[in-house]
Amino acid sequence: MRKNKFTYLFCFLIFGLANAQTENAEDIQYKKRVLEATEVSFLASYYSQDGDNASVTGGIGTEELTDFAPSIVISMPLNEDDVLTVDVGISTYTSASSSNLDPFDASGASGGDDDDDDDDDDTILDPTSVRGSPWVASSGPSRQDTWVSVSSAYSHSSDDRNTITGFHASFATEWDYISFGFGGQLTKLYNNKNTEVGISAQVYLDTWLPEYPTELDSYLEAGKDLNGGFFAGLPIYNQSGVEIAKDGDPNTNWDTNFTRIQNKARNSYSASLNFSQIISRNAQFSITMDIVQQQGWLSNPMQRVYFKDKANYYVGNKDNILNYTSKTNTDVFQLADDIEKLPSTRFKIPIGARFNYYINETFVLRTYYRFYTDDWGVSSNTAHIEIPIKIFSKFTLYPTYRYYTQTAADYFAPYETHQSTQLYYTSDFDLSQFVATQYGLGFNYTDVFTEAKIWRFGLKSLDFKYNYYERNTGLHANLFSFGCKFVMD
Numbered sequence: 001m002r003k004n005k006f007t008y009l010f011c012f013l014i015f016g017l018a019n020a021q022t023e024n025a026e027d028i029q030y031k032k033r034v035l036e037a038t039e040v041s042f043l044a045s046y047y048s049q050d051g052d053n054a055s056v057t058g059g060i061g062t063e064e065l066t067d068f069a070p071s072i073v074i075s076m077p078l079n080e081d082d083v084l085t086v087d088v089g090i091s092t093y094t095s096a097s098s099s100n101l102d103p104f105d106a107s108g109a110s111g112g113d114d115d116d117d118d119d120d121d122d123t124i125l126d127p128t129s130v131r132g133s134p135w136v137a138s139s140g141p142s143r144q145d146t147w148v149s150v151s152s153a154y155s156h157s158s159d160d161r162n163t164i165t166g167f168h169a170s171f172a173t174e175w176d177y178i179s180f181g182f183g184g185q186l187t188k189l190y191n192n193k194n195t196e197v198g199i200s201a202q203v204y205l206d207t208w209l210p211e212y213p214t215e216l217d218s219y220l221e222a223g224k225d226l227n228g229g230f231f232a233g234l235p236i237y238n239q240s241g242v243e244i245a246k247d248g249d250p251n252t253n254w255d256t257n258f259t260r261i262q263n264k265a266r267n268s269y270s271a272s273l274n275f276s277q278i279i280s281r282n283a284q285f286s287i288t289m290d291i292v293q294q295q296g297w298l299s300n301p302m303q304r305v306y307f308k309d310k311a312n313y314y315v316g317n318k319d320n321i322l323n324y325t326s327k328t329n330t331d332v333f334q335l336a337d338d339i340e341k342l343p344s345t346r347f348k349i350p351i352g353a354r355f356n357y358y359i360n361e362t363f364v365l366r367t368y369y370r371f372y373t374d375d376w377g378v379s380s381n382t383a384h385i386e387i388p389i390k391i392f393s394k395f396t397l398y399p400t401y402r403y404y405t406q407t408a409a410d411y412f413a414p415y416e417t418h419q420s421t422q423l424y425y426t427s428d429f430d431l432s433q434f435v436a437t438q439y440g441l442g443f444n445y446t447d448v449f450t451e452a453k454i455w456r457f458g459l460k461s462l463d464f465k466y467n468y469y470e471r472n473t474g475l476h477a478n479l480f481s482f483g484c485k486f487v488m489d
Helices: 002-030 214-221 318-323
Strands: 039-050 065-077 082-095 144-157 163-174 177-190 195-208 265-278 283-296 313-316 332-334 345-358 364-374 379-386 395-406 434-446 457-471 476-488
Touching: 039 457, 313 318, 318 332
Parallel strands: none
Antiparallel strands: 039 065, 039 476, 065 082, 082 144, 144 163, 163 177, 177 195, 195 265, 265 283, 283 345, 313 332, 345 364, 364 379, 379 395, 395 434, 434 457, 457 476
């Protein structure tokens, strides 16, 4: 009898386990995957700009810049609930402004060492050949650079798809900067997924590999001796074009209080709150608020500043000194008074809102507004509108318009306007008061059935967009962007 009881119990357990496995198999079979198949996106952009307010040369000079930035994004389903995304991008740029970190290089001059090591360059220079200008790009090493970024993100969705958790990490580097980042997010869906609430947090731990204007760094390297190092035998002229004696008299010689930065950290901490609501079958609304705290060396060590209350000194062709701020000046350069200095903390609050409305099968309205403020005195307003127009079932055109207005930071002043007694100062026009507009036109091709194939990949979407940007300060830019997404069969 005991044997029969064990037999019945064994059969019951086997039947129960088999039934549970069948139910689980059905759950797995009919459970919708967060991401059905691996998706691969190729993105690229080409950006070009020009203007007359380069920050590297103290608020005047060419801002000519070109940048090509390709990237690849791979999203892989790890199972029904989890997705891993990897993003690898590069940005290779040519900057006339940044090249003038060493404006004398184009004439064969060699500046001092840009790090804290001793200068071992014993090249003999012809002082009369040293030339430079804020309006002419140098051929120095800072003219070109490549920024490289690698990031990964992991997300997990609950069985009912109403909770999404995730985290991400990133690394980026270029010739004078290294950045590490990480963060996490939590998203909850309510009301049959018509309401979405999300929170996220990010941390970026960055480090400067500082590069300094040649004349300032070389001056320190030579122990503030105008007869040594880079300045040996090099004529220095005052505002009247008269060569100075270099006799150490602070009243008649160029001098500076410039020091190399000691705290090379630049850290950012942010938290975000997002709320999204489907209002009706045709309308959707969302609002986002961020809180950002930055600390560390928030200035840019490459950017020169010139003081109104200090005498001006130049190297190069003295006959062009009176023409210094004109584009006709191609061969004289003003020695900097200092580098940009800004507070070591900055607190930012941007608040943005979106409203999207489906008008009909042809037109959709997408709008966005953002207000921004910080404790440096900068506040801004951004308004953006986009109207996708479906031409055919798979083709859409989307014209866009963006309007932006900004107040100046408390520490901004143009070239030769700051006082040397100020604690903080910058002539970076990104921190000035300005108004900017942007016009764009995009093209989109979407095929959810991925009928076009390349090997094992089906083309899901194709995007091309052009934007023209201009500020009332004279800066103008063109941006071409391209993207395509493939799904693995």
